[in-house]
Amino acid sequence: MEEKSTPLEVCCGQESAGRDTCELPSVGFERTPRHKAMCPRCEEVGKAVSLRTVKSMLAVSLRSLSAREYFFCRSETCPVVYFADADSEVYRVGDVRERVYQKEPEAEQVFVCYCFRHRVGELRHGPESDRQARVQDIRAGIQKGQCACDLRNPQGSCCLGNVIALVHRIEDGRSHAGGSSASISFREA
Numbered sequence: 001m002e003e004k005s006t007p008l009e010v011c012c013g014q015e016s017a018g019r020d021t022c023e024l025p026s027v028g029f030e031r032t033p034r035h036k037a038m039c040p041r042c043e044e045v046g047k048a049v050s051l052r053t054v055k056s057m058l059a060v061s062l063r064s065l066s067a068r069e070y071f072f073c074r075s076e077t078c079p080v081v082y083f084a085d086a087d088s089e090v091y092r093v094g095d096v097r098e099r100v101y102q103k104e105p106e107a108e109q110v111f112v113c114y115c116f117r118h119r120v121g122e123l124r125h126g127p128e129s130d131r132q133a134r135v136q137d138i139r140a141g142i143q144k145g146q147c148a149c150d151l152r153n154p155q156g157s158c159c160l161g162n163v164i165a166l167v168h169r170i171e172d173g174r175s176h177a178g179g180s181s182a183s184i185s186f187r188e189a
């Protein structure tokens with residue numbers, strides 16, 4: 001489908017899930033975001049997430065919340081998922097209700113699309129037609145307004161960029177190992 005080349009044109013209708021907060025190209029952090037904050041553990045710049053996202057994703061008592069602004073740490077090797085800028089308040093992978101795709105991007109059972117429930121392994125093991133069908137399913141759900149990325153996806157924004165990047169990684173891996181393409185990786189290397 002020709003839509004394939006514009007992975008980020010559609011995003012969820014929620015206020016927190018627009019293009020500014022979408023997960024794709026992390027180079028976007030070069031332009032001045034409204035607020036930069038570094039993860040206290042890995043010192044990578046986090047991505048601002050809404051308080052709603054943190055509240056809905058935590059598996060611990062929300063009585064522990066003390067900040068109004070939280071950030072999502074997407075470093076694969078860092079156990080911190082959310083952190084508050086002002087103090088040392090952090091929430092780790094074990095404090096979150098879902099397994100986090102960015103922390104376990106190769107884990108078969110982890111969702112890459114949380115709203116429509118597509119797992120990494122499902123994308124990895126099917127034929128290409130199945131992958132494309134799943135991407136279409138996600139697009140259709142977005143268009144129908146059925147997604148709730150800010151409440152279901154730990155990153156607090158649309159998964160579609162992650163899904164398409166994963167599909168590209170899988171296809172690249174099939175055709176030739178390690179070819180760089182237009183796909184985006186969250187990992188620096």
Ligand SMILES: [Zn+2]
Nearest residue numbers: 039042073078
């Ligand atoms: Zn971190």
